[in-house]
Amino acid sequence: MGTKIYDCISRIAERIIDNKDYLTDLDREIGDADHGVNMARGFQAVLEKVPPDNANIGEVLKKTGMTLLSTVGGASGPLYGTAFMEAGKAVAGKESLDAGDVPVILNAVIGGIQKRGKAVRGEKTMLDALIPALESFTEKMTASSDVFEAMDAACAAARDGVAFTRTIRATKGRASYLGDRSIGHQDPGATSATLIMEAVRDFLRG
Amino acid sequence: MVGLVIVSHSSKIAEGVCDLALQMASGYRQMIPAGGLKDGSLGTDPTRILDAIRSANDGNGVAVLVDLGSGIMSAETAIDLLDGEFPARIADAPLVEGAVVAVIEASTGASLEEVIHAAESAREKKSCNPIIHFHT
Numbered sequence: 001m002g003t004k005i006y007d008c009i010s011r012i013a014e015r016i017i018d019n020k021d022y023l024t025d026l027d028r029e030i031g032d033a034d035h036g037v038n039m040a041r042g043f044q045a046v047l048e049k050v051p052p053d054n055a056n057i058g059e060v061l062k063k064t065g066m067t068l069l070s071t072v073g074g075a076s077g078p079l080y081g082t083a084f085m086e087a088g089k090a091v092a093g094k095e096s097l098d099a100g101d102v103p104v105i106l107n108a109v110i111g112g113i114q115k116r117g118k119a120v121r122g123e124k125t126m127l128d129a130l131i132p133a134l135e136s137f138t139e140k141m142t143a144s145s146d147v148f149e150a151m152d153a154a155c156a157a158a159r160d161g162v163a164f165t166r167t168i169r170a171t172k173g174r175a176s177y178l179g180d181r182s183i184g185h186q187d188p189g190a191t192s193a194t195l196i197m198e199a200v201r202d203f204l205r206g
Numbered sequence: 207m208v209g210l211v212i213v214s215h216s217s218k219i220a221e222g223v224c225d226l227a228l229q230m231a232s233g234y235r236q237m238i239p240a241g242g243l244k245d246g247s248l249g250t251d252p253t254r255i256l257d258a259i260r261s262a263n264d265g266n267g268v269a270v271l272v273d274l275g276s277g278i279m280s281a282e283t284a285i286d287l288l289d290g291e292f293p294a295r296i297a298d299a300p301l302v303e304g305a306v307v308a309v310i311e312a313s314t315g316a317s318l319e320e321v322i323h324a325a326e327s328a329r330e331k332k333s334c335n336p337i338i339h340f341h342t
Binding site for chain 1: 247248251252280282
């Protein structure tokens, strides 16, 4: 057991490692069959390198991002690395978070991924899960002020986003070489982004 | 002199490109390969690229040449992490031809701007010859 933020990061890491083969199989269909292997390697390193006793959330998120940068290897390294580092900057110095920090973090994550990947919504990427998740979180939070319900809504929207990626053509990354043949397959990046969201939701539920 | 970093998913490619390019300027000492991951597997690592950029720099800046896909993203991340410490730029150039031209240019003491421009012009040199030959 470590600090809460360490435990949360550990839950994310375990979820990714548990889904290594699933993510790799998805990537075999439209990519280079390394997404699960790469992500599991990165999050295994996160478990080893992130100090369990640091309560500074910004620092832990930045360390997670730097570790992913140097260990993932594929495009997900810079993308998730930048996402976690930007999230860390957005909550720099904090030792606790509340519901208001969720959209701040998601905005930083989305901004980081957009900056790095130069993608927009609808290009069959992790953004197709994350942007609807942010929208649904904000909507539900405004309606009910219940962070757990809002996280459920965000995860459901991310799942719908993953389903949506099946219907569209990839225009970014390795899958874009397949053109129309990428239609019918779900995006591995959108899937891993959703797994991360769900791991955070489950962590918050305890 | 301007430094050069060769980024590839494969350490063998990065080292091979350096060997090949250095035939053109054997005295040049600022060309650093940044291929693969620390554990030897295929991939690109922004922190490794960042270290290479720092090693290649003697104060005149660094041009970075990359292979494909995430190599570009990793090199951009490395340059972001450098945070303006000194100038470093990615050349939008074919890796092998660009590296050969860039070494020649850098070893003559050209500026970063000139090295980048020379590397990028290697694209035209490569693509036009066979096509012109084919149609005439």
